[in-house]
Amino acid sequence: QVQLVESGGGLVQAGGSLRLSCAASRSIFGYNVMGWYRQAPGKQREPVASIFSGGSGNYADFVKGRFTISRDNAKNMVYLQMDSLNPEDTAVYYCYARDANPPRDYWGQGTQVIVSS
Numbered sequence: 697q698v699q700l701v702e703s704g705g706g707l708v709q710a711g712g713s714l715r716l717s718c719a720a721s722r723s724i725f726g727y728n729v730m731g732w733y734r735q736a737p738g739k740q741r742e743p744v745a746s747i748f749s750g751g752s753g754n755y756a757d758f759v760k761g762r763f764t765i766s767r768d769n770a771k772n773m774v775y776l777q778m779d780s781l782n783p784e785d786t787a788v789y790y791c792y793a794r795d796a797n798p799p800r801d802y803w804g805q806g807t808q809v810i811v812s813s
Contacts, residue, residue, distance in 0.1 A: 698722050698802050700791045705807030710782050716807060718774040718791030725749065729794040730767055730774045734787035734809075741790070745776060758784075781811045 699721035708714055716732070724730060731746030731754075745765040747753045753765045764777040774791055788806040795802065 698724070698727070698793055700793060700802060700804035702789065702791045702804045702807040705789060705809045707810045707812065708781055710811055710813050712781050712811070713777070713779045714781065714809060716776040716778065716789055716791075716809075718776075718804060720772040720774070720793065722772065723769070724767065724772050724774070724793060725769050726795075727793040728796060730792065731765065731794075732774075732776050732789055732791055734785075734789045735806075736784075736787040739787075744789070747774065778809070781809075783811045783813045785809060786811050 701719045704714060704716040728749050729746050732744040733741050734744050735741040743756055744759055745753060745755045745763055747765045747767050762780045767774045788808050790806045791804040793802045
């Protein structure tokens with residue numbers, strides 16, 4: 697098992713930037729996919745971005761060109777650089793690690809992002 701701890705959330709004005717960090721309690725080298733989801737008030741949790749062990753990333757359409765996901769396997773860290781934030785990005789952001797055998801996802805406790813207009 698792995699424990700994930702997110703940090704870096706906060707209050708920012710529209711147009712601003714934040715960098716979220718996800719610290720893993722053990723090596724993330726074996727987790728082929730890691731990424732971020734978010735959940736806004738009254739809405740379902742939705743995928744934001746994911747990154748494979750080789751470094752290639754996938755993004756939801758609503759963050760393409762604004763968010764960048766990265767991972768540092770040596771430091772057991774995953775990051776989400778968020779630029780050009782808008783109020784619709786307000787949500788709790790969750791980091792996850794996807795294990796393949798057996799298949800299951802591990803989740804952090806989330807970090808709150810609030811974007812004011």
